Amino acid sequence: MSGGGALFRLLGRPATLAWVPLAMLLSLVVFTAVEIFWEIAANPLPSFWRPQWAHMVVWLFPALIGLLVGQAIKELQHCYFPWALPALRRRLLPGAVVVGLMLALATREILTALLAPFLLAPFLLGSSRFPLTRIVELWLSFPALSPGLVAVAFMAFWIGVRPSLLSWLGVMAPLALFSSMLIDVAAQRSAFVVLAAAVLAALLIYQEFGVESARRRPFIPTQALSGGGRRADQRRRPWGFGWSSGAEWRIEHMGTDTVRWVQAGAYENHGFHNRLVRAVGLAIPALAAAYIVGHVLFLALDDVGASSLGLASVAPGLLRRMGSFSLVLFTFSVFAAVPLSVLLACYASISLTRNGSYPLSRRRLARIEFWGSLAENACICGFMAALLIGFWSVLYGGLGFEGSASWPAWAGGHNGWIPFLLRPLAVVFLLTPIAQWFRLGYIRAPVAWSAVRRLVNVVGLMIVLTVLAMALGSRAFGFVPRFALFVDGSFVALIVLSQVAYRLRVDRYFATADLV
Amino acid sequence: MIVVIDQHSGVPVFRQLRDQIRFQIISGMLESGEELPSTRALSEELGLNPMTISKAYSRLEMEGLVEKRPGLCLVVKQLDTNDIDTRRLTHFRQSAKSVAAVAKQLGLSKETAMEVFAEILDGANGDKERG
């Protein structure tokens, strides 16, 4: 069967062998970490939270595998030679459908095995004021219906194959608009749902891998693996050049001033945006992300009946009951923020790109790389801070506070902004240099797929660190001030240590490595 | 001074230049006392490496055909008649060698070859007279 074989031959390479267990690991770790978290917290709230987190496995694992399949196909498409091959997507499609279905079934088995007691009863959030809630409802109700689960996993696979805004909208919009109708249909005609999902997915994919759509879209995906600003040509967006002619370079003479060269790095990587476009382009997703996350947490509090009371009054009780609310923040900051910062460290890189064609000695390059990374790190943390502040504001009912008494309480030291804001940021600041370390020397290597193997090492390392951090946090994270001081002190020490280590690494790299 | 250099013939450029300038001097196209172009000017005009031109000029100087004046370009030396005649004959002998080789290869006798050669010379002179 040459049709199916076509895809599997693309996937038969060492990187797949690295990616598949990685995807599985990542999804299960999310699940396991939350299990540990709840063990430690020993909390009655799990009836709401557990399935939500566990459903990340439903979405995350198939989506990651879908991502792999999508990348393999995209990579093929973006070489010159396949353009002349006849009926390429007809050959690849059967293989992709097979993988997707098998994956969906496997996910269902895994989830059923892990979560049997929780899946049997569908539940819906009661207070559905917002359209987003309806989506979340639907999302949560599907897995309760086994075929629905398969359909969801299948869709997640396809969305991974084509990770674009259009895919998501294409899937989410009908769900949002026709949610109740869909739930009814799903309850009665489950096989139909699976079929519909399969057909929709196949249509999306067929359109995605067409020659025309490939021509229009820049080749982004493996950029994350082949390194940030190294391949600026791959970020070329033909339609973008029309309305954005790029920023002007205003410096007359560079000299050897580090600050100027860091600016140069930023210019090289991001100068093709006008400032305004860039600010807007970053602000919108940041706000959206903050809103979504904050909203979900708001709903959590709503479920507990605590939303109208304001966090300050509820927090002590919550904190006691949940063991440590800041541990939730920890989980969030580590699982969402760190992978995000890894991606940002690649995409939002501000290192110099022209592979050493600068009148700069190696020592200067080292210094510039270090300070540039620090600046990057600070930007990422700034972004995270905005995110955190954003959803805390939502939790407070839209940037308003419950009376003036609550503000000092929120702002007050160890019950307030230190665990809720600073510690998660500290974690991000601490762990981002790992991605930058990895980027230096590994992603600079010309072969992108070998970088995947390295990525496995790094992500593995991050997972270990996360689990350690959580263990540490659960023990020393109580609200006895002197322990808290110890934790804060150790954070500061760790950050200083990581920066020193990174500096040493950068200096050594530039002193001894081939830059080209 | 007009020279034609073929950089891709395999014959070293300095040698081509030297030979052509030498020919021009001994045939009278370059008169004694005439200035040769400076190294830089010639290199830019012909697109040649200045080292090559310096080499050619220094060989010409060694052969005694040009002389250096302090601070100025090279000039063609005043040669006495004997010297010029000797050089002309040497040059002609070189050209004649290849013609002789062709005659030998074609198996022509000395007399036949000399007849043809005399004819050509007369013809050339005739053209000169008529023209």
Added chain:
Amino acid sequence: MESAFELEKLTKKFGGLIALDDLTLSIPERSIVGLIGRNGSGKTTLLHHVVGLQLPSSGRCTTLGHPAATLGSEQLANIGVVWQENRFLDWMTVDKHLRYVASFYQNWDRDREQRLLGDLELDPAARVGTLSPGNAQKLGIILAVCHHPKLLLLDEPMSALDPISREQVLAFLIELLHEDQATTVISSHVMRDIESVVEWIVCLDRGRVSVDSSLDDLQDRYSEWQVTSARPIAGDFKEPWVLSQRTNEHKAHLLVRDAGELIEWFETKYDVDVQSQSLNLERIFPLLHRGSR
């Protein structure tokens, strides 16, 4: 005369592959040198070492009097390089890119830049990412020369240029030598280009220097003999300096090395007639690599 750069027993290994093998070379200042060799002979690697982008496994490289590994920013500002693989910022226009790179150097010559843009007919408003390979090479050349470098390294700089642009670039290299007293090293496969302007040839063969002499000497050493014989020629000529030959009954065509003095001896010995002609660099090149097969 000082040397522009010097390599001393330089060895570079990439894993098991030996790219440069115990290389010793010295390039004098104010010269134009042609670096030739087959694919994979180590030419680009050598140039990388000269600017300090790659570090040797053993041995030393000294550029403009400084060790290449620790070249300071001031020395690097005196070096210009045109790479085979373009390292441009594709989203910029040509003009923006020039402005950007111009800010790196103190003595960027705007006039030279404008003149070259005009002579090479490069549109300043074109996007770098959309330039054809030839135009991209032109940009690479302009970026490398406008800051009056003392040392100019060119790695296959003209492979995609049309003959008119090539002429212009070669003429410009001569000008560069006069105006900036620059040392130029051209690494190229196009022997015609090299032959036009260089005075010194360095040939690399699998990481070693096989030729390090002036172009004139090289052209003197190798020649082509047309041998005519009245009697039938009995088999091949066995002399060691006969590098290749084609013989039939009465004629032979030989390629010889260092045989300038031996014509008469040869003619006498075999009772033949020899016409000797020069070989240009393109035809000499294969003779430099005869051992490699």
